Amino acid sequence: MRIGKVIGNVWATRKEDGLQGIRLLVIQPVDTKGNSIRTEFVAADRLGAGVGDHVLVTSGGSSRYIDKDNPIPIDAVIIGIIDSTEVKRGETDESSDRND
Amino acid sequence: MRIGKVIGNVWATRKEDGLQGIRLLVIQPVDTKGNSIRTEFVAADRLGAGVGDHVLVTSGGSSRYIDKDNPIPIDAVIIGIIDSTEVKRGETDESSDRND
Amino acid sequence: MRIGKVIGNVWATRKEDGLQGIRLLVIQPVDTKGNSIRTEFVAADRLGAGVGDHVLVTSGGSSRYIDKDNPIPIDAVIIGIIDSTEVKRGETDESSDRND
Amino acid sequence: MRIGKVIGNVWATRKEDGLQGIRLLVIQPVDTKGNSIRTEFVAADRLGAGVGDHVLVTSGGSSRYIDKDNPIPIDAVIIGIIDSTEVKRGETDESSDRND
């Protein structure tokens, strides 16, 4: 999964069936230190994430399994809102509380 | 999902079964500001998108689920025609109305 | 889907079941103007594409759905032989007839 | 599959169903010599891998098949904790015991 920061919204009236009622958020991928990496993309959200939240995003074919019995044509979905991360590189500890 | 701009069409007479009747559009990926990023690709379309439209494209294995009971061998499909996006980076707001 | 040009063949006697009788072609990815982009790869073919043909290639998990009831372990398949493409960038029209 | 080194943890209270009870680890991809390559990502873990372990990670749609009857929306999972690798390039042998 990738870590990302919610930076915006996308609205689309005409869309494929199955996407009705699902929020579409613009995600800026970040590393564990919060630095922006790569290009923004759009992810579906059912958890109620808001602009500024750090989130965990699943990409690819597994995304559609947020509803097992009803796969929908999406390729990125927010699966968690991150509370905190803890990373150890060599002798250094990096901790961060997100969304406080 | 990726944001893209429809820039053309592809025609193919000889094709795999299941692709009959599906439009094939050339998509230029763009960022939320409308700048071109990466290389163009081809996506299936059932929504009636036209050249110049900004669209939301699902890539990979989920694409085939535009018809759940009848998966077809495609890896990119237009799932929405974008009305507008709103992005907030730091203190700046960027809004854009598409397809006006 | 990606646009590619068929540039060769691969032969393998020892292979996984399910791949018997499927042709394996070397594909050079190209953009809509026919310029080579990225590295060549190998795609399965059931349409009878030949060296020099411009083709449409589906990658990833959807590839195996060329036979819905019999998914096979392939990650790239030719789904169409391109007749022509038409691309509009700004004020310029680019048309091309392929495989003539 | 990719080789990676476990470098940290991610905690998320609000998450999609099906992710309850699954550990989320930060992975630094490495080559067979242990050098860091590319950007860190997050993988699910059911094997009990710890910080410092070298692991084998499956990405993409297959990840969800750690429980065949219960696919979950993840795109990276630790499928093995590496004991050792042996690589032969030209005339040189490179062996390494991991996690000792």
Add this chain to the structure above:
Amino acid sequence: MRIGKVIGNVWATRKEDGLQGIRLLVIQPVDTKGNSIRTEFVAADRLGAGVGDHVLVTSGGSSRYIDKDNPIPIDAVIIGIIDSTEVKRGETDESSDRND
């Protein structure tokens, strides 16, 4: 599919169910001329490929379909051992017999 050269082995005692008895080989991706491209990765093998063999590798979600009734969490699998390739670029023919 990608062309690769088998350059080594990976051993893991603790692993996910379903991976028991499957060999894990280190693959160096190569182009049709045999030049190394990109970073090595690990693929499952049931065909008995050995170090030095040129092989055809399927990546992503289709990999798990080497056993249709028993999908396993792998994202790369050797589907063929290459006998030979033939590539035509412009007026030049490139043939190569592999594994002789």
